[in-house]
Amino acid sequence: MIDFGFTLSKSSTVDLNKIDHSRYDQLVKLVPTARMCMNCGSCGATCTVSEYKGMSVRKVLYGIQRGEDVKAMLSSCMLCGKCTMVCPRGINTRNLILNLCKLYD
Amino acid sequence: MKENVVIIGGGVAGLEAAKNLHRLGYQTFLVEKNKKLGGHVAIWHKLFPDMASTKAIIKEMVDDIKDVTVFLDTQVKTIESAYGGYQIAFSNGVNVHAKAVLVASGFELFEAAKKEEYGYGIYDHVITNADLEAWMNGNKDQRIPAAPKAIGFVHCVGSRDLKAGNSQCSKVCCMTAIKQAIEMKERFPNAEVYCFYMDLRLFGKKYEDFYINAQRDFGIHFVRGRVSEVSETIDGHLQVKAEDTLIGRPLKVQLDMLVLMAGMVANNQIKPIVEQAKLEIDSDGFLKSSDNITHIIESGRDGIFYAGACTGTKTVPETVAEARAAALAIHDYISGL
């Protein structure tokens, strides 16, 4: 075959039909309030490590619903609980992270 | 003159209802706990969407009720059901037997100091939406710098916040924030103006125009993220922290002043009336209507009606429309229709 120098880029589209929802489904069974996130960003703004490691409970929660790999973020969490104090929807974010870490184990 | 009707609260709801009930021939008593009429609107400067002067609006409404009996600086002491109506004793010593009562007691502004992380009453340059309106009306305010270079608006203060005890959206404050952002930019064209929002809720007639103008004509910056905390720097600036949720990174900015969009919450001072007249409180803390679709002005108790922000967050046109509807409903009720 003649090589024309073309390559195919990987599609970046989030295909909701193909995403594995099982981990998120397990999570909401363990922490039902996980569904209440309104993406306000308070958790990430106040997080002790967000500035350096990009941690944000919001991004974790949203990420797993869109098929992203959130393991690196999770492992940077220091479980300090600051995010739980600021969440306006009263989500038990620290507990959520703990449970999610177990699901990834 | 026909039967007695008592209106509790002299904001735009009470004023509009008083005018209409008086015209329908009822002996109308309007009681207002403050020393002047107009309620919250009398504090505001200009009303969206027309940017109409509140002074002119309130003056017209007050002129329209000059033949109504008005008790200022007066409260309802007791109210009890009697002889097919209500026997009411006012704090000024007057007693009235009313065939019908209209509760038009409005709302309260969320106490911004309760959100301690925003520093209202702690830092020098943090004010509320209401403070800014009062300042635009000529009130002096030391907290507003002479020439601010960076101004921030925090949306949803005490609203959409379970921890502040109010999960509801206060509805008028996105619009108020954008209105005030534009007004500040007009006064201080060199200032950078930031709105920190979670969702922009511009639901009413021509409201979206304000958003478009704010972007296109005034270059106001919209940051999608809830402010998590505010701190004061050594040189007296305010440092605001949020997550820019659109880019997914923590964000900070230094400002010269910050305006907190305190929300509309239920007026708790009417608790005694609620208890004595056996009214109900809804799950959102406001007075509970018979239903929230076609009977919002009805209390479910014979002869007691509602109008305006006492049943939930309302704009002025919504409040005025309800007040007129309530006057007619009272007329129908007394006429036995």
Ligand SMILES: Cc1cc2nc3c(=O)[nH]c(=O)nc-3n(C[C@H](O)[C@H](O)[C@H](O)COP(=O)(O)OP(=O)(O)OC[C@H]3O[C@@H](n4cnc5c(N)ncnc54)[C@H](O)[C@@H]3O)c2cc1C
């Ligand atoms: C910052 C801000 C800006 C706003 N700007 C606009 C705008 O530009 N355009 C717009 O359409 N809407 C605006 N609104 C909404 C507007 O303020 C309300 O729609 C309006 O005030 C509702 O009128 P009301 O008469 O029901 O209540 P209120 O204005 O709260 O009046 C109630 C009155 O009842 C009196 N009262 C309460 N309890 C008692 C009692 N027990 N006995 C006797 N009297 C009592 C109070 O003193 C008060 O005078 C704004 C709201 C906020 C918070």
Ligand code: SF4
């Ligand atoms: S518990 Fe984890 S995610 Fe929450 S603020 Fe602390 S470090 Fe950040």
Ligand code: SF4
């Ligand atoms: S603070 Fe709570 S509601 Fe806000 S983004 Fe984080 S988890 Fe979601």
Ligand code: SF4
């Ligand atoms: S109207 Fe806007 S600022 Fe006010 S509570 Fe609703 S979303 Fe927040």
